[in-house]
Amino acid sequence: MNVKDSTTYRPLNTYTKLMRAAESVTARVSRCMSEDSLTVSQFGVLEALYHKGPLCQRDIAVKILKSTGNITLVIDNLEKRNLVRRERDSADRRYLTVHLTAAGTELIALVFARVEEAIVSEMASLTTAEQELLGRLCKKLGIKKGGSATKS
Amino acid sequence: MNVKDSTTYRPLNTYTKLMRAAESVTARVSRCMSEDSLTVSQFGVLEALYHKGPLCQRDIAVKILKSTGNITLVIDNLEKRNLVRRERDSADRRYLTVHLTAAGTELIALVFARVEEAIVSEMASLTTAEQELLGRLCKKLGIKKGGSATKS
DNA sequence: AAGGTATAATTTGATATTAAACTATATGAC
DNA sequence: GTCATATAGTTTAATATCAAATTATACCTT
Secondary structure (H helix, E strand, O other): OOOOHHHHHHHHHHHHHHHHHHHHHHHHHHHHHOOOOOOHHHHHHHHHHHHHHHHHHHHHHHHHHHHHHHHHHHHHHHHHHOOOOOEOOOOOOOOOEEEEEEHHHHHHHHHHHHHHHHHHHHOOOOOOOOHHHHHHHHHHOOOOOOOOOHHH | OOHHHHHHHHHHHHHHHHHHHHHHHHHHHHHHHHHOOOOHHHHHHHHHHHHHOOEHHHHHHHHOOOOHHHHHHHHHHHHOOEEEEEEOOOOOOOOEEEEEEHHHHHHHHHHHHHHHHHHHHHOOOOOOOHHHHHHHHHHHHOOOOOOOOOOO
């Protein structure tokens, strides 16, 4: 085992565990969504509208970390099921404001409650103190200091 | 704030931070892959072959947590670029063993080194002790105890 | 050996995803 | 007012992804 190995082992090992944990928790939680034929992205859009009120597509894209082209399609699919509706902004006609319909509100309330319950159950593998600690460590990881961040 | 809120807040908050950390680290690390026009899945396949030697498609699917249908396509795309080749197993003709080509070996060696470096740089936001702790917490989360696991 | 069951891989149909090109609209400089 | 630039959204082409149906092969039981 050379110098590089010993410097590299721990970060790679931690990275792998982080990814596995995220994937495995996501896989289980997303079953609550597919029960009502919602994809993770569709859920993300509905949830954003549910908690923030009507939003334009760009704001939704930023919120759920997807491209605007993608949002167009996801909203299309939600609109086909009458869960949301688009409304052209009269002041600036470039904007489309997306609203939850009554059916959409009803569905997301139901599914969100189920997801919330699943998340609580997932996190029950950890004590409250461990959860706080995990949250703090994750937050440090998310913030990339130095080097090449997304925007310079 | 009712009883539910106080029981629910911490798990949801931790969950969100975990997901954000995983997404944001993945986004940065995967840039090392796209520099050579490799997707995350393509990288996963090449890396599995690089470190474990030739594998059949099912084993690759299990290793990178994807469906076998998906693997068929990913291998197709890698084969088009001459990075891997399929070989029919002569003993059991249902199996296709996937091998790295010379070009594939060369590419994955290069890209893996770059990814490794990026991961080390990502994890440098945490001390070694914090990394160990994060790894331990993630491992606990991945293992779902009690309740409804994938198979009943 | 024939029939049933199991397994590896492929195909199909639907949704997701991005990057890049493109359209429509708005805004600022002149 | 006109042109340049910026911004919101759509479209397109490529890859990913899954679930479910299908195909080919193997194995097991009788």
